[in-house]
Amino acid sequence: MLDWKIDSTWTLFLDRDGVINERKMGGYIENTDELTLLQGVPEAIADFTSLFSNIFVVTNQQGISKNIMTTCNLIEIHSYIDVILEKSGGKITKYYFAPELKSDPDSTRKPLPFMGLKAKEEFPEVNFEKSIMIGDTDSDILFGKNLGMKTVRIKTIEPIKIEADYTCLSLMEFSKQIAHL
Numbered sequence: 001m002l003d004w005k006i007d008s009t010w011t012l013f014l015d016r017d018g019v020i021n022e023r024k025m026g027g028y029i030e031n032t033d034e035l036t037l038l039q040g041v042p043e044a045i046a047d048f049t050s051l052f053s054n055i056f057v058v059t060n061q062q063g064i065s066k067n068i069m070t071t072c073n074l075i076e077i078h079s080y081i082d083v084i085l086e087k088s089g090g091k092i093t094k095y096y097f098a099p100e101l102k103s104d105p106d107s108t109r110k111p112l113p114f115m116g117l118k119a120k121e122e123f124p125e126v127n128f129e130k131s132i133m134i135g136d137t138d139s140d141i142l143f144g145k146n147l148g149m150k151t152v153r154i155k156t157i158e159p160i161k162i163e164a165d166y167t168c169l170s171l172m173e174f175s176k177q178i179a180h181l
Contacts, residue, residue: 002166004150006178011126012052013116013144015135016059019154019171020081028063031073032080040172045090047175054093054123058115058143064099071099094119111142134174138162
C-alpha cells in the first residue's frame with residue numbers, strides 16, 4: 001500500500017506513448033488515426049483531475065526532427081486526446097515535448113529534467129517533492145528521479161534497469177490504488 005499522503009497540492013507528470021496511448025513499436029504516432037488510448041485512461045485521468053493540482057504530459061517526440069511528423073501533427077494529436085479526456089471529466093494542464101534526436105547534444109529529452117523545469121517555471125506551485133512521474137521506460141523513471149519525484153512504472157515489454165518506487169499495469173490500476181489513500 002502506498003503511503004505518499006497525496007492531496008490537491010501534488011502534481012502529476014505522465015509520459016504519453018505506452019502510458020496514455022498504445023505505443024507504435026518501432027515507429028511514431030503520426031496522426032489521430034493511429035492513436036488508440038489505453039483501456040481505462042479517460043476514467044483514470046478524470047480521477048487524477050479531481051486529485052492533482054496539475055497534470056502534465058512530458059513526451060520525447062524525435063519523429064519531428066526525423067521529419068516523419070510535424071509539430072502541427074503533434075498538437076493535433078494532443079488536442080484529440082484532450083477532447084476524449086474532457087468527455088470523461090479529465091484534463092491535461094499542459095503538454096511538453098522534446099522534438100530533438102537522441103543524438104542531439106542540446107537535447108531537452110527525458111531523462112534530462114528540462115521539461116519538468118519548464119513546467120515549474122510556468123507553474124511555480126509545482127513542488128517536485130510532491131510530484132509523481134508515471135512512465136513505462138527507464139528514461140521516464142530517471143526523469144522523475146532526477147527531479148526528486150516519486151516514480152511509477154507502467155509495466156510493459158520494455159526492459160527494466162531502473163526500479164520505480166511503484167509498479168503497476170495501467171493508469172487505472174494506479175488510480176484505484178491512490179483512491180484508497
